[in-house]
Amino acid sequence: MFKFSMKSDIFKIFVAGFLAMGVTFTAFTASAEPFTGLKPASPQPNAAELKPGLAVQYYGAKFNNLEELDDWMKYDDGKPGIPLPMLNYHVGTGDVLTTKSNDFVGADIKGFIKMDKPGRYTFLVHSNDGVYLAIGDKLIYEFPTVHADTFSDELVLEISEPGWYPIHIKYFEKKNTSTLELYWEAPSGGDMDFVPAEAFAHIGK
Ligand SMILES: [Ca+2]
Structure with missing residues (x-):
């Protein structure tokens, strides 16, 4: 691009x-x-139990930063939402992620991301508002406060063991416009582009 x-x-x-x-x-x-020492899911999830996309739990409240969302999640179990097929939400003032709300949303997003070749994966996060991203139990990126659309720097992950890695994203949208996008350039080559839907999964009931 x-x-x-x-x-x-x-x-x-x-x-x-x-x-x-x-x-x-x-x-x-x-x-x-590069970020190294990421832990693949252990054991690796069984293909039969995997469902497409990432699981999401929603919290309908006004958050000013991730710390407030963390505190809120201690007392509120939230509501399960429609899983996120991929992270390509750049919706202006439209509904946030898979909710029917355009403001005041907190989201706890969990699942797996498949990195099926060893080598370097370069990620970019595009966010508005706050976001936390951990992959393989390692904090990769955090922008904890309210902000207009902002790209992270390039985040390079180097892995030696291909497979499914746990991914955990915490996100909130306070007001106005909202964005949550995750791009990568995989070691197999190609341009920086959205992490494709087939690289995301969660354990469904
Ligand atoms: Ca916003």
Whole structure:
């Protein structure tokens, strides 16, 4: 996608400029380190028990940050929602995820993501409002407060063991527009694009 290659090219020019000036990039190089040590689901889920998409539990309340959602979830079991086939919600002021509400939604999203080849997976999260993302029991990204549509930096995951990994997302939409998107570029190649529906599953009843 033009948008992403543009971002990466500007970043390279920016870094090259500073390197030419003799500036070292401790912070930048550290943030570019891949996430490793992710834990695949153990045992791996049985194909017969898997249903498409990610399971979601909804909490209808006004949240200003993820901490408020965490506190709320201790006292409210929430309501199960229609599973999310994939994370491609960029709906403006429309309904949030699979709810019939356009504001004041908290969501606890769980399931599995299939990374079927070893190697590097580069993810991007696009969010509005707060989001927390853990894969393989490791925190990958967090933007805990209210914000307009924002892309994460590139989040590189390096795995040696292919298979299903647990994925856990906490998300809330306070007001106005809402967005929750997850993109990846898999080691098999291809462009940065939405993580496809076939890479998501949850254990259904
Ligand atoms: Ca919003």
